[in-house]
Amino acid sequence: MPHTAPVHTRRADAVPLRQVVPSLLRDPAQALVEFGERSRGEVVKLNLGSFRPYLVTRPEHLQQVLREKAANYVRAGDGLQWRPLKRLFGEGILSDGEYWSNSRHILQPLFTARRIDNLVDRLAEAIEDAVDELDAPARAGQPVDMGTEQARIVCSAIMRVFFADKISVPDAMKIMQAQDAIAWSVMPRIMVPWAPLAVPMPGDRAFRRAVRLIDDTLMPIVRASRETAESDGDDIISTLWRGRTEDGSRLDERQVRNDTVAMVATTTETTISVLTWLWPHIEQDPLIAERLYEEIDRVVGDAPVRREHLRELRYTRQVLDELLRLYPIGWLFPRRAVEADVLGGVRIEAGSTLVVSPLITHRMSMFWDRPEVFDPDRFAPERARSRHRYAHFPFGGGPHQCLGMHLFYLEATLIVATLLSRYRFRLQRPAVPGIKVAAALRPLERVELTLRPVRSAAA
Template identity: 85%
Template sequence: MPLRHVVPSLLGDPAQGLVSFGERSGGEVVRLNLGSFRPFLVTHPEHLQRVLRERADNYVRAGDGLQWRPLKRLFGDGILSDGHYWTDSRHILQPLFTARRIDSLVDRLAEEIDETVAELDGPAADGRPVDMGVEQARIVCQAIMRVFFADKVSVPQAMRIMEAQDAIASSVMPRIAVPWAPLAMPMPGDRKFRRALQTINDTLLPIVRAARETAETDGDDIISTLWRSRTPDGRRLEEWQVRNDTVAMVATTTETTISALTWLWPHLEADPQVAERLREELDRVVGDAPVRRVHLKDLRYTRQVLDELLRLYPVGWLFPRRAVEEDVLGGVRIPAGSTLVVSPLITHRMSMFWDRPEVFDPDRFAPERVRTRHRYAHFPFGGGPHQCLGMHLFYLEALLIVATVLSRYRFRLRRPQLPGIKVAAALRPRNRVEVTLERVRGVAG
């Protein structure tokens, strides 16, 4: 794709411009001309399966590549890197995120979510509007910090970290857009990045260091587990890697839920039929009871709504990879050292793989339709060995939040329109979503 097509598309509406690259490619592996930087764009599910799973050893996260180099200043080497650092961290953290363990924590999460959502009764009674992005952050932070971090990170501290991560997500975009620029060269956003990074370090490093002293007697919260566990070769992690993995796990356990759900409320107001089906399911499955683990398996349509949200708004929208050795992908030679652009945002919105891709339609994820679709047509959490550890947690957490809020309240948007997409290091809503709430009578507290 020539420079004269690529650059204008990205300057106007970056999200739509990215999707247009996929449409023009027709699912073929193509090269994007960005001047001296010419990555390969990979969009077809069959090619994605090869890159992310079958040949994952050859297509690695590049520490000096398109996205990882600017973000490595935040996350460092650990669970979000590659090589032996990733292997060590994955070995320690994966047992904390197995489906069986997460399922065992659902009722604790549900109780925390129920308690925090109930604090919206005040604004509901007064008719005061609330910012759903802020409220979701508060709900998620309360539940996650208590259940997974044993209150080592307080809710105000977690909210401060969320604000800093949001600043970082936008401040690194100039470097992602100009990936060949050396880190020593000043760029727009650098000062904002440094301030946000300092906030995160000032908040988390004292917590990480204090946890070292009690790790042997503490429970299985994330920070204590990182200090106490050993790598496959018997070593303990150094302080810097515990810090890196703590920062990564705070982001992994919160960011997708907070961001993705913000788009839910405008879509429900825009499509009353979807909203009505969702409420009917909640009335039938949950009724007047508090939402608990026993209800989740029957919230099938609610799960379809979440899958459709993640199709349109995959928070992790970019998974760049670097080819270690030469390969052939879709008939195209990929030289060693090449950068590959893998983007759920693009594949999820291509008309080649989705009928009317711009339409919000949870029925796409009815079981009989999912079975006929390629596994890598929908991959909001990546795939293969690097699939996000927090995927199962997201679905349980989001189901609990949606079911608890909608069982307790009716809502009305102050501005009934869909927020635009802000392309940052992680996808963000461009506009705030403010709602007024009305308490539903008869719902148990």
């Protein structure tokens, strides 16, 4: 018989409870990055008392968890981030197993790169119309809250192009506000993941109120769409009603509701949150701002932004990639090991929870030079090609990679190019906001700025 060398495994080092909990309570984002730095890329355990997840940060290990062994590392539906949010999204595109498979089978054709590319001009026109409303405050020199304005612009475009205006912009904005309340309300449960859902916690009442508002807004639209789905176009809600699962059956009302809520959230909220950090970063570095303005002025000029411009906006794409490095769309992807495994020489017991966090890996000095500095040149093609695929994974990876990745890049590029082809800006407060860790990353402070029309600025 051939001789097989034994596989040597070790127990993971642990970050002690006395270091984990106080750091997380003081500054969760900074604490997580420090845990990653301390691990030096090794698989370690975070001691949270009775709950001790493994922290996985090295790109090679992440590739195993998210792609190569994805069937063994499933979404951790009973812990960390997903368990409290599951009360909102339920079983569907944001869950796992058969529900996820059925929803993805139906929805994926709406989000292929080819189909999204065919929607570019419609998205561009909707964004242009929404940006028009900034002309009045720009001429008057009135400050605007970019978080609010981006929400309005994104909702206007997404509701028109992906939901066929079945959800009005005011209703979409109400849903955004409810989602924001939910993001904060679940934080006590994310920070104390071992607490049973039956045990009352701060934020529960706000959570229930926000979910009720979302359901009261969306459920009448979902039910009305059932009657017209066969004759309607390819908006998301009609597609869900018409769709057939892999075994030929249809989704029930609950799963259509779950997927509608999930798709409203994933097609809007991510772009709004990430872009809020853009403006202070580019104002803080005049060289980055100058290169961005030069490219947009040269490529777009006075014309409306359209499909043919996007491939030429290469530096704009680098800026967005660097923004996603510091503020990834998904900051936490918990996974649960179905069967025992060995990862980086550490034995992972069946049933263990793994913490996978782009926020951590993207800011570790092992994988990035001067990770705290905003530097779009990191994503120049020659530098990006030499980097491990899972050193930068703001949309996750493997079979669960976010369906909306291509949409984000198109939508964000259109918004940035449209705004900066028409306006220059000044921040009311030039500091870059810190990070509030919630269900999605949020700026600690509002970002307010004053816009100036480019023509009057150049006059």
